[in-house]
Amino acid sequence: MMPYSRQQVADEDISAVVDVLKSDFLTQGPMVSEFERGVAQYCGVEHAVATCNATAALHLACLALGVAQGDVVWVAATSFVASANCALYCGADIDFVDIDSRTGLISVAALAEKLASYQQQGKSLPKVLIVVHIAGQSCDMQALAALCGPLDIAIIEDASHALGGTYQQQTIGCCQYSACSVFSFHPVKPITSGEGGMLVSQNGQLVEKARLLASHGIVKDAEHCLADKPGEWYYEQQQLGFNYRLSDIHAALGVSQLKRLDTFISRKQALVQQYNAAFQHSAIQPLLVQEDCSSAWHLYIVQFTDISTRNRCFDALRAAGFGVNLHYLPIPGHPYYQNLGFSPDDYPNASHYAEASLSLPLFPDLDAVDVAKVVAICLQCDSS
Numbered sequence: 001m002m003p004y005s006r007q008q009v010a011d012e013d014i015s016a017v018v019d020v021l022k023s024d025f026l027t028q029g030p031m032v033s034e035f036e037r038g039v040a041q042y043c044g045v046e047h048a049v050a051t052c053n054a055t056a057a058l059h060l061a062c063l064a065l066g067v068a069q070g071d072v073v074w075v076a077a078t079s080f081v082a083s084a085n086c087a088l089y090c091g092a093d094i095d096f097v098d099i100d101s102r103t104g105l106i107s108v109a110a111l112a113e114k115l116a117s118y119q120q121q122g123k124s125l126p127k128v129l130i131v132v133h134i135a136g137q138s139c140d141m142q143a144l145a146a147l148c149g150p151l152d153i154a155i156i157e158d159a160s161h162a163l164g165g166t167y168q169q170q171t172i173g174c175c176q177y178s179a180c181s182v183f184s185f186h187p188v189k190p191i192t193s194g195e196g197g198m199l200v201s202q203n204g205q206l207v208e209k210a211r212l213l214a215s216h217g218i219v220k221d222a223e224h225c226l227a228d229k230p231g232e233w234y235y236e237q238q239q240l241g242f243n244y245r246l247s248d249i250h251a252a253l254g255v256s257q258l259k260r261l262d263t264f265i266s267r268k269q270a271l272v273q274q275y276n277a278a279f280q281h282s283a284i285q286p287l288l289v290q291e292d293c294s295s296a297w298h299l300y301i302v303q304f305t306d307i308s309t310r311n312r313c314f315d316a317l318r319a320a321g322f323g324v325n326l327h328y329l330p331i332p333g334h335p336y337y338q339n340l341g342f343s344p345d346d347y348p349n350a351s352h353y354a355e356a357s358l359s360l361p362l363f364p365d366l367d368a369v370d371v372a373k374v375v376a377i378c379l380q381c382d383s384s
């Protein structure tokens with residue numbers, strides 16, 4: 001089965017990893033900081049901390065922003081569950097904001113309406129809003145920040161899909177309109193380190209808080225120890241942290257992959273153009289591309305006129321060996337979240353999106369012949 005997305009591992013990636021295996025440090029060596037510097041530089045952001053995956057980075061982002069029991073966090077209704085779980089890990093209460101069903105991105109209008117109604121009813125406003133750059137396209141960060149800034153609501157960008165995308169001519173991850181951004185380096189994402197994630201921010205204090213919590217809450221250097229460090233052997237735990245570190249083996253793969261990120265994206269752009277041209281005169285519509293955005297093209301998502309056509313197409317593509325998928329069901333529709341009292345019916349756009357959408361194969365090594373096969377199956381299902 002051909003997957004909807006997959007990594008490209010080149011000889012240079014393999015030798016970068018082998019070099020680490022032959023070196024003194026498999027973890028906590030020089031590659032992790034090199035990866036952090038590389039991603040930060042690419043994004044035009046000051047500070048970065050690498051983590052063992054993006055889920056850990058999202059958890060650290062919430063903790064570093066002080067999210068705790070009694071706080072409320074709002075999350076875009078359409079995403080991978082990790083975007084919401086991170087707030088629950090902190091003991092916070094969560095709620096969801098509906099999306100725009102033609103982009104998959106959080107709806108600015110729905111957010112404005114929800115904020116206004118909470119203010120009217122005197123309900124407590126969220127401390128943090130988590131937005132998700134679905135498929136690699138940025139949310140309208142300027143508009144979101146204009147709503148959240150005056151109310152002291154911090155924004156976390158779940159940019160797991162979006163390394164290499166731009167918004168208003170700036171690279172996603174520059175954090176102009178947010179407290180921080182999070183990237184994933186899972187093999188389906190824009191670049192991979194095997195498992196891996198990163199938290200980036202213009203706020204050095206926020207990143208240092210996250211770095212401390214990513215490594216057990218332990219401090220070693222004299223400057224930051226609370227006690228007078230009596231000897232080199234001394235270290236102290238200051239907070240209840242975790243082991244969320246990335247290894248040098250993973251980081252070396254990430255550093256090597258980052259060099260090809262732009263090539264990956266332009267290759268995927270060419271495939272997207274092929275798909276778009278082929279669907280142009282059909283009822284099958286790709287997600288809307290927003291002005292002032294260039295996508296990192298993590299996913300190529302199309303929308304069908306109804307759920308039965310989508311399902312027919314899903315079955316036909318799977319039967320032909322194409323591992324297409326839905327990204328995503330509304331988070332509030334998962335049984336775990338329904339047990340917390342949420343219902344997908346409260347998020348009609350997210351529900352509609354989940355009925356219409358399908359992610360078709362898109363990755364750098366996909367070839368035009370396979371794109372043409374996928375298109376032919378889609379067009380046939382759409383007209384039958």
Ligand SMILES: *Cc1c(COP(=O)(O)O)cnc(C)c1O
Pocket residue numbers: 053054055056079080082083132158160161183184185186196197
């Ligand atoms: C992949 C993904 C995550 C989780 O990333 P991991 O690195 O696998 O933990 C979180 N949010 C979104 C939107 C994702 O796509």
